Amino acid sequence: MKRLRLSVLAVLAGGALHLPAHASSEAQDRAAGQLVEQIHMGESIYRDDLIQDAVRRLYRIAPEHPEGLAAELRLAVQRGRMDQAQALLARLKAAAPESDAYRQGEALLRLSSGPAAETLTRARLYSAAGRVDEARKAYDEVFQGVYPTADLALEYWQLRAREAGGRPAAVQALTALLRAYPRHAGLLSALAGHSFNDGDPERGLEYLRRLARQPAQRETAANREYEYLSTLPTGAESVAALRSFIERYPDLAVAGRARDRLSHQAALLADPAWRGGREALRLVEQGAGAAAVARLRTALQAYPDDAELHGALGLAYLRMGDRTRALQQFELAKNKEDRVDNASRWVSLIESTRYWLLLQNASAAAERADWATAQRLYEQAHRQDPADIFALIGLGDAALAFGRREAARDYFLRAFKAAPADESTVRALGRYLAGEPPERALALLDRMPAAQQPRLAGLRRDARLALLEERAARAMARSDWTQAADALAQAQQLNMDDPWLSYRLATALRSGGRGPEALAAYERHLRLHAAAAPSRYAHALLLESADRLQDARDSLARIPRAAWSPEMQDLDQRLAARQRILHADALYQAGKPREAIAFLESQSPTPAIRLQLAAWYLEQGDSDKAMAGYMAILREDPDNTDARLGRLETMAARGQTAELRRIMDAGVPALAPDDANGRRRLAALWGAAGDPDRQRRELDAAVADAKGPQPWLLRDYARATAPARPQAALQLYERAMREGALLPVEAAAGDRAAFTRATRERPGDDWLALSIRRDAEALYQRENPTLTLSHDTGLRRDGTPGLSRLNANTTILQLDHPVAGGKGYLRADHVRMNAGAFDTNEAGLVDERFGTCIFEGRDGQGELQALPACASGFRQKASGTSFAVGWQGERLSFDLGRTPQGFAVTNWTGGVTYKGDLKQLGWSLTASRRPMSNSLLSFAGARDPRTGITWGGVMATGASLGLSWDQGGADGVWADLSHHRLTGKNVADNHRTRLMAGYYRRLINQPDESLSVGVNVMHWRYQKDLGEYTLGHGGYYSPQRYSSISLPVSYARRRGDWSFLLEGSVSRSVSRSSGSNYYPLPGLLAGPLGELGRMGVTPGGFLAANEIAASKGSGFGYTLRGMAERRLSNHWVVGAGFDLQHGQDYTPSRVMLYLRYTFEPWQGNLKLAPAGLAPYADFK
Structure with a gap:
């Protein structure tokens, strides 16, 4: 079993021996890295034992590791073992001469003594003294970008954070350093502070919580966190934060302060006054300062020492524009602030408010033109903040106001150089440049x-635009519309966005007679701004000026009604009113004033309609209605210029000259310089007030200031100029014709033929064109000397030879010449009258009732006794030449002359007439002494063959009043009332009263054609019927009662160089006379009566034999009259006419021929109703 275990270990060991080399190296690196971090951690918490343990373990993995050697070196320096430190640096150099660890170790030793240590000490002293720039320079000198320890790196970057704009880089560097030293208390504390300052409290609290995990730093972190919590406004958030803080630090002393603060905040939250103050603070933050003022005042009554409430109230006042009260509250906030970090906020607001209050007061002073005060305040503001541009701009504006343009320019340039990106400085510079000639402005911009x-591109464009606008204005002032349009077209290319620039361009083109181009020019702008309200508004104005009223309304309608400005609403109402007024005006011009006025009276009473009605009332002679209309407008709009002028015009029409002059001397309506029509009316009022000099001065100025064509103004100027300078007035009429497009463009200035041709009326002429043409024609004709030669032949074949039969020939030569604002004339009439030879009886004697040729009476037995009739052999004829001089003015005319020299009886003759108007009624009053030219006896006088007494030459001396009403429409009325005393040489005196009246209606009323019909009535009364030719009678038709009615018709036409008139009438008349006597003046008959007395004739028998029985008569009659004229050349006109009359026992006829020469060319209209010269004997 033991062998098996050994085998397995051998196998594992063998396998381990065969692992890849890089895998072993990576493991060693990770282990070494972890140990380096432990070294840094030990250094962060100042645990030398941890540092030494980590170094020993690091050497096992990597003997002579550079970080381990560097850590030992730092410990040696810290303990003052400089020899050991030197040895460690030598080993570090041998191990890693190019490493950061070696460079940091070398720097640490260098900083430990010698000059580097002194420099480091100096840097720290600079930093402590707040001399950041000098400290930074010293630190960079010693560190040279290498920071040997975390503490030194922290020290350096904390200084960098104090530089202007240096904090972001410092925070970035410190954050990177924290990754190497994650438990470094100084780094955590510094980054927490920076986070709070940067408005990131959550990050700052996180740094403090990390710091608090170190038992030695727990209380420090808690205290710093409490400082932050103390800055939070009282509320649910601050209460929750305090509770969390108390739970985390229950054992620290600072927790007691937190509990007290929590209790205080809970009490505040329960106080309604305090909550109201917080709500007010919220309103202030939301910008609703005005709504917060009352709540803030209430809260301050409960918490008068709350700096935040005072500051919020100051902010509310500040946003309301009340900087004075805002400043008071900011100063209270500063004085009551118990937090040092917040005090700077109030100080900053105080300084800023004081500065802006200075600017505000300066601006207010500037607005009321108190520039001395404004300059003083701007100077104070500039001293307070020399770098701010607004005080500089204000000083520049003050300099401009004082006329110190160079100083203004310097201030504005300083402001612009300080803040070229600020639009305020650009605008300020623009204000200066706006007062400079455009060329100089452009030169200044070029030097920038x-x-x-x-x-400066915008200012350059503005200067260029100003240059072009200036050129256009100069061209317009001299009516050079081509140059004006060219300049404005260039300006439009620079600024296609300005509707009013394009409007002016269109106006200039239209004024130059280029109407279609005008609209096209404006539409270039309109295509780019079709939906813009100002552009549509200007377009509508342009169409209105072209009288395209419906098109103007259609363009205006493209703007939504909700977007209409008051001006647009006024324009639409004005256009609608003008349309209605045009309809009414068409009626008015067609001679239907009642219908026109009734139509407008039925419309909504806009100001334009009410003004038009008042004007028409005045024209129709109803000054009371006119005055009422104008006064009604003035009650609503006292500054309405048209109504004010209309009121004065009504006073002038009423003849209230003294009152008119008093009002005008006290003050006239203020009119804009380019209000040509208003100034024209004002000038006319000065004329009506009896101040023609003021009238001419006003017109002089108005014409000089006029913009665009002003034919109406020029017409009035010509009217005012005509009395003193008629030739200058004619030049003005020519200019009015040009500006009114009445004179051909190709006509040369001073071309009298073209000018007079332009006075011819046209069918499409409006009232102004007619007025200009007629005025120009009248003045030209008045100033044109004229010589006329006329021959007039009158025949009456139905009369008694020698008595009422008459052949009268009058040859007239008349020279008309301008005199004293009117036309004077000299004339000579050579008259030849022939009544023919008397019929004779079988004895060859004249036994007609002429003189005393039939002189008879009854004797006592009733037998008729008579003296012999007159011997035959004499004819009734006379000839002679009369001379007369006369003058005709606009209202006054007079003449003086004598009946023809060579007549048996001659007399002085003459008359004076004055014309006037009474509302719509024209009147004329004539006083005259005129011959009765009915017969040779009544005009020339005769000699009685029996007695040799001369008698006849009857003169009518008296006065007549003529009345007329004709408004230029279809209807007209006239009347004439006269009374005369008729006297003659050896003729019984007589009195004559005549009343005549008529009505006419124009069926055709065109400039070159007229057809009218009418009715005339006459009633005459003579005191005596002295129509016989016996001695003492006058030989003139004088029934004691005469009445007639006639139906006249008249047709006239002219065409080019021809003009003719054809008139006719039919009439019915009745007359009657009571009985009279053939010899009304017995005192002339002493000789013949003596002869009859010797024949037994008694006075009674004489009277009985010479009685004229009462008579009456009636009958129908007709007349036919024709006249024609032909222009032969610019100077010569020939004319001819006839006049046929037929009545019971009265059939006179008349023919005439005349030749007229004008000294100046005349190609104007021939008279529509041509008339030759009337014989002087026929003057009224």
């Missing part, structure tokens, strides 16, 4: 370092 250029 290349590395900073990417940050």
